[in-house]
Amino acid sequence: MTTTVGAAVARDRRRSARRGRWTWLACALAALALAVVAGLVLGARPVALGDVVGALVDPQGGLTEHTVVRSLRVPRTLVGLLAGAAFGVAGALLQSLTRNPLADPGLLGVNAGASLAVVIAVTVIGVAGPAGYVWFALAGAAVAAGLVYAIGSSGRLGGAPTTLALAGAALTAGLTSLITVVVVRDVDAFDAYRFWVVGSLTARGPEAIAQLAPFLAVGGLAAVAATRVLDVLALGDDTARGLGQHVAGGRALVLLAVVLLAGAATALAGPVVFVGLVVPHLVRRAARGSHAWLIALAAPMGAALLIAADVVGRLVARPGEVEAGVVVAFLGGPAMIALVQCARVVRP
Amino acid sequence: MSAATLPAAPAGAPVAAVLGPVADAVRAGRRRRRARELTVTAVVAGLVVAGVVLGLGLGDYSLSPGEAWAALAGGGGALDRTVLWELRLPRAALAVVVGAAFALAGGVFQTVFANPLASPDLLGVTGGASVAAVWALLLAGLTGWAVAGAAFAGAAVVAGGLLALSRGRDLAGHRFVLTGVAVAFMASGAVGYLLSRAQVQAAQSALVWTAGSLGAARWSEVALVGGALALAVPALALGSRALRALQLGPLAATGLGVRVERTRTGLLAVAVLLVAGATAVVGPVGFVALVAPPLARRLVGTGSPALPAVAAVGAAIVLGADLVAQHAIPGATVPTGVVTGAVGAPYLLWLLSRGARS
Amino acid sequence: MTAGPEHRAPSLSARALRAGYHGAAVVEDLDLTLPRRAVTVVVGANACGKSTLLKTLARALRPLGGAVLLDGTDIAAVPSRRLARSLGMLPQDPVAPEGLSVADLVGRGRHPHHGWLERWSAADDAAVAEALAATGTADLADRHVDELSGGQRQRVWIAMALAQDPDVLLLDEPTTFLDLTHQLEVLDLLQHLNRTRGTTVVMVLHDLNLAARYADHLVVMADGRVLAEGAPAEVVTPDVLRAAFRLDALVVPDPVTGAPMVVPRRATPPEDVTANDVHTADAALPGGVSQ
Numbered sequence: 003m004t005t006t007v008g009a010a011v012a013r014d015r016r017r018s019a020r021r022g023r024w025t026w027l028a029c030a031l032a033a034l035a036l037a038v039v040a041g042l043v044l045g046a047r048p049v050a051l052g053d054v055v056g057a058l059v060d061p062q063g064g065l066t067e068h069t070v071v072r073s074l075r076v077p078r079t080l081v082g083l084l085a086g087a088a089f090g091v092a093g094a095l096l097q098s099l100t101r102n103p104l105a106d107p108g109l110l111g112v113n114a115g116a117s118l119a120v121v122i123a124v125t126v127i128g129v130a131g132p133a134g135y136v137w138f139a140l141a142g143a144a145v146a147a148g149l150v151y152a153i154g155s156s157g158r159l160g161g162a163p164t165t166l167a168l169a170g171a172a173l174t175a176g177l178t179s180l181i182t183v184v185v186v187r188d189v190d191a192f193d194a195y196r197f198w199v200v201g202s203l204t205a206r207g208p209e210a211i212a213q214l215a216p217f218l219a220v221g222g223l224a225a226v227a228a229t230r231v232l233d234v235l236a237l238g239d240d241t242a243r244g245l246g247q248h249v250a251g252g253r254a255l256v257l258l259a260v261v262l263l264a265g266a267a268t269a270l271a272g273p274v275v276f277v278g279l280v281v282p283h284l285v286r287r288a289a290r291g292s293h294a295w296l297i298a299l300a301a302p303m304g305a306a307l308l309i310a311a312d313v314v315g316r317l318v319a320r321p322g323e324v325e326a327g328v329v330v331a332f333l334g335g336p337a338m339i340a341l342v343q344c345a346r347v348v349r350p
Numbered sequence: 351m352s353a354a355t356l357p358a359a360p361a362g363a364p365v366a367a368v369l370g371p372v373a374d375a376v377r378a379g380r381r382r383r384r385a386r387e388l389t390v391t392a393v394v395a396g397l398v399v400a401g402v403v404l405g406l407g408l409g410d411y412s413l414s415p416g417e418a419w420a421a422l423a424g425g426g427g428a429l430d431r432t433v434l435w436e437l438r439l440p441r442a443a444l445a446v447v448v449g450a451a452f453a454l455a456g457g458v459f460q461t462v463f464a465n466p467l468a469s470p471d472l473l474g475v476t477g478g479a480s481v482a483a484v485w486a487l488l489l490a491g492l493t494g495w496a497v498a499g500a501a502f503a504g505a506a507v508v509a510g511g512l513l514a515l516s517r518g519r520d521l522a523g524h525r526f527v528l529t530g531v532a533v534a535f536m537a538s539g540a541v542g543y544l545l546s547r548a549q550v551q552a553a554q555s556a557l558v559w560t561a562g563s564l565g566a567a568r569w570s571e572v573a574l575v576g577g578a579l580a581l582a583v584p585a586l587a588l589g590s591r592a593l594r595a596l597q598l599g600p601l602a603a604t605g606l607g608v609r610v611e612r613t614r615t616g617l618l619a620v621a622v623l624l625v626a627g628a629t630a631v632v633g634p635v636g637f638v639a640l641v642a643p644p645l646a647r648r649l650v651g652t653g654s655p656a657l658p659a660v661a662a663v664g665a666a667i668v669l670g671a672d673l674v675a676q677h678a679i680p681g682a683t684v685p686t687g688v689v690t691g692a693v694g695a696p697y698l699l700w701l702l703s704r705g706a707r708s
Numbered sequence: 709m710t711a712g713p714e715h716r717a718p719s720l721s722a723r724a725l726r727a728g729y730h731g732a733a734v735v736e737d738l739d740l741t742l743p744r745r746a747v748t749v750v751v752g753a754n755a756c757g758k759s760t761l762l763k764t765l766a767r768a769l770r771p772l773g774g775a776v777l778l779d780g781t782d783i784a785a786v787p788s789r790r791l792a793r794s795l796g797m798l799p800q801d802p803v804a805p806e807g808l809s810v811a812d813l814v815g816r817g818r819h820p821h822h823g824w825l826e827r828w829s830a831a832d833d834a835a836v837a838e839a840l841a842a843t844g845t846a847d848l849a850d851r852h853v854d855e856l857s858g859g860q861r862q863r864v865w866i867a868m869a870l871a872q873d874p875d876v877l878l879l880d881e882p883t884t885f886l887d888l889t890h891q892l893e894v895l896d897l898l899q900h901l902n903r904t905r906g907t908t909v910v911m912v913l914h915d916l917n918l919a920a921r922y923a924d925h926l927v928v929m930a931d932g933r934v935l936a937e938g939a940p941a942e943v944v945t946p947d948v949l950r951a952a953f954r955l956d957a958l959v960v961p962d963p964v965t966g967a968p969m970v971v972p973r974r975a976t977p978p979e980d981v982t983a984n985d986v987h988t989a990d991a992a993l994p995g996g997v998s999q
Contacts (some may be wrong), residue, residue: 369837372846375811591819597808601797605798605870605878611931
């Protein structure tokens with residue numbers, strides 16, 4: 003009797019959890035839809051919703067509104083969607099992998115790695131134009147992510163949130179000095195660097211989306227596979243081994259997903275911090291311990307956040323604009339500080 | 351504490367016979383450690399002096415040691431004296447005081463937070479100075495002392511904010527550190543934004559400021575940083591015992607009677623004064639605050655905060671970096687902060703790969 | 709018992725104490741008086757509030773309500789250095805900086821005895837030597853603390869507390885991570901210090917049997933309150949064990965010391981027990997089969 007009652011209670015709990023999660027997913031997707039609409043409608047030149055639909059469905063070359071929508075707004079909103087989702091998922095995976103609530107690819111030096119690679123590309127190799135940066139950014143981000151992971155799991159203090167955050171800040175500072183060595187002498191490199199580093203959704207055009215889409219796709223698949231692994235690893239290495247999980251191999255898979263997603267997103271949108279940090283915290287409660295749900299919720303939330311940041315950047319400084327990366331830094335910083343003040347993330 | 355009240359050691363050994371030699375050994379050990387600290391500090395300080403003298407002779411207008419010595423003493427040619435007294439000596443002196451200031455600040459931060467990576471340049475303090483200075487240079491069109499004042503204010507505001515945000519419930523200091531990291535990233539975002547808006551030449555020279563450079567050093571600048579040191583050193587001397595207790599962690603320090611929050615705030619305020627003063631004058635010369643304290647402590651090897659040795663090592667690092675910055679590439683001058691960064695980054699990676707230990 | 713003239717044996721007590729972290733109380737409305745010159749051990753299940761209580765007694769945590777009194781005075785009002793001369797604390801898992809020698813560490817215990825300007829005197833050297841001798845660590849004086857074994861390190865930290873020479877010594881789980889031999893070494897040392905110097909010792913232990921063996925006064929906590937206190941023989945009973953630890957156990961006299969010794973039968977399923985449960989009925993096993 004006790005057993006059946008207990009089992010029934012457990013089953014009920016699981017059902018209500020699943021129902022709750024679907025609701026949350028619906029909310030996240032609604033937020034994303036709202037953000038996308040805002041991204042297409044709002045800006046220095048507001049475009050009516052009817053015109054937007056018209057531009058997408060039946061474009062007419064002569065109409066300015068349609069041009070604005072098709073050649074400006076759609077690409078940047080798409081970049082925001084892909085990069086934001088990728089950052090959100092990468093952050094969620096990294097936080098679980100390092101068991102550290104403050105892990106964020108941007109905070110941990112991935113951006114600095116990408117920036118250094120871009121600067122080298124411009125000066126040493128003479129790449130011109132943002133389209134060429136893409137591969138270097140990806141490579142630089144990948145190397146930095148590997149370093150980040152090594153830092154995250156070394157030493158007695160290594161892995162504690164404070165140490166990891168400081169290590170990321172220090173690595174960023176170090177790589178930035180190396181960058182400064184180069185750009186302080188070379189005006190062209192500096193010019194390229196300063197526009198790269200603010201993290202904008204428009205700098206890399208639609209071609210970049212096509213070039214990076216495969217990496218994002220593979221990264222996404224790896225992320226989905228990684229959720230299984232993370233569910234088991236969350237129980238501890240020894241327990242995971244006991245359950246038949248190959249620990250090092252599983253970790254490598256997760257890291258691969260993080261590298262591909264964070265690298266491609268950085269190559270696409272430039273260095274963006276805080277998105278990968280904040281989004282997992284927003285959705286973790288709703289995901290209730292399942293990593294599959296965690297990334298399913300983190301992707302639309304991250305996308306919504308980045309697109310929203312881009313929209314805000316367009317609105318606050320009309321007729322000019324503030325790049326999305328800067329907006330995110332100014333909104334994400336206080337968000338991280340608020341998280342820290344809540345004490346939930348502080349204990350190592 | 352009289353020996354008469356000594357309880358028997360658990361093994362029941364005769365008391366007086368045990369105690370005398372042990373007390374002597376303790377005293378001898380203490381003297382040995384202090385001597386070691388003094389020796390290391392003296393040796394490094396000697397290296398600094400040697401470096402200054404060496405630097406006086408180097409450059410496009412080279413001086414032999416004899417000429418340099420004569421010019422110092424008041425004799426020698428007028429040109430010799432000008433080069434020495436108006437150019438090279440102020441720059442060397444500035445390198446020494448700035449190095450000492452950054453290193454001391456770093457040493458205090460690292461001890462107070464018991465974390466070798468907690469450095470004012472990573473916790474947004476120098477970032478705040480950079481934002482204020484870049485704003486002053488690019489948007490407010492200020493120059494000279496006004497920029498320095500802005501930088502000082504920027505650093506002070508960030509530090510004050512961090513201290514205020516972590517009052518009360520932050521015994522281990524985690525909140526301060528993590529908030530500082532967030533602020534550092536916000537600051538670099540702001541600097542990036544400002545740099546991307548200005549005209550490229552102006553932006554590039556603003557970038558040079560953010561890299562940290564000793565540039566055209568003047569005696570007034572040396573006096574400013576020297577003044578900050580003169581204020582800070584006695585305060586740190588008074589706080590050195592509390593600092594030793596804080597090394598054992600906040601709980602043990604409380605057990606020893608240290609009011610951790612109050613002491614921490616006081617010590618950090620002194621450290622911020624040093625960092626803000628130095629940054630206002632030369633910009634954020636990175637990594638000195640991070641690297642000098644662990645290096646000095648490893649040289650001294652006694653586990654004590656060893657602040658005099660830390661200051662000496664900091665001075666040596668900046669002086670050395672400045673000499674390299676000026677003379678390593680013939681015909682070109684690199685900002686000093688770039689040299690410290692280029693050396694500091696690999697050191698940091700090595701430190702991290704060994705695993706950060708407190 | 710040769711108590712030093714400085715050991716006035718002040719009384720340490722908590723009155724209506726409410727304590728916890730970040731505004732959330734773990735310990736509620738606690739009244740406790742710690743007997744002078746005795747060894748008191750605080751035990752309880754995980755998260756019952758024993759560490760929080762100890763830290764609040766040591767003034768490492770500010771009370772959310774009520775007060776901790778030393779000889780009738782609220783400790784919050786006492787200047788910290790004077791308090792440290794009466795009250796010392798050894799935290800769980802303390803850290804020492806790299807390269808610190810044992811003698812140097814023990815010397816830091818003299819901190820509360822110094823004024824603003826550090827004036828190290830021969831008396832301080834003697835205090836350090838005495839502390840080293842009393843803990844049997846004199847031959848380790850020049851070794852580095854981080855090179856020592858767990859048991860040696862713990863003894864060295866106790867030596868530091870000794871050099872501080874407080875009237876009351878609070879220790880948070882001083883025997884965690886030590887093997888049994890070293891646990892006994894440390895506890896024997898603490899008991900010896902109590903008997904010879906008259907230091908009031910208050911410690912949190914997680915091992916019930918060691919607690920029963922070494923305590924003059926045993927305090928059992930549950931859910932932030934004192935469930936039972938008194939001599940171990942009175943306190944360690946099956947009812948108390950069931951209520952505080954959800955443990956179904958026998959209590960037999962220890963063949964060596966005569967102190968109560970706990971022999972567990974099994975853990976009681978949570979649904980069958982409340983904190984006020986004093987019935988000795990056996991718990992029903994799952995499936996409805998009773999013993």
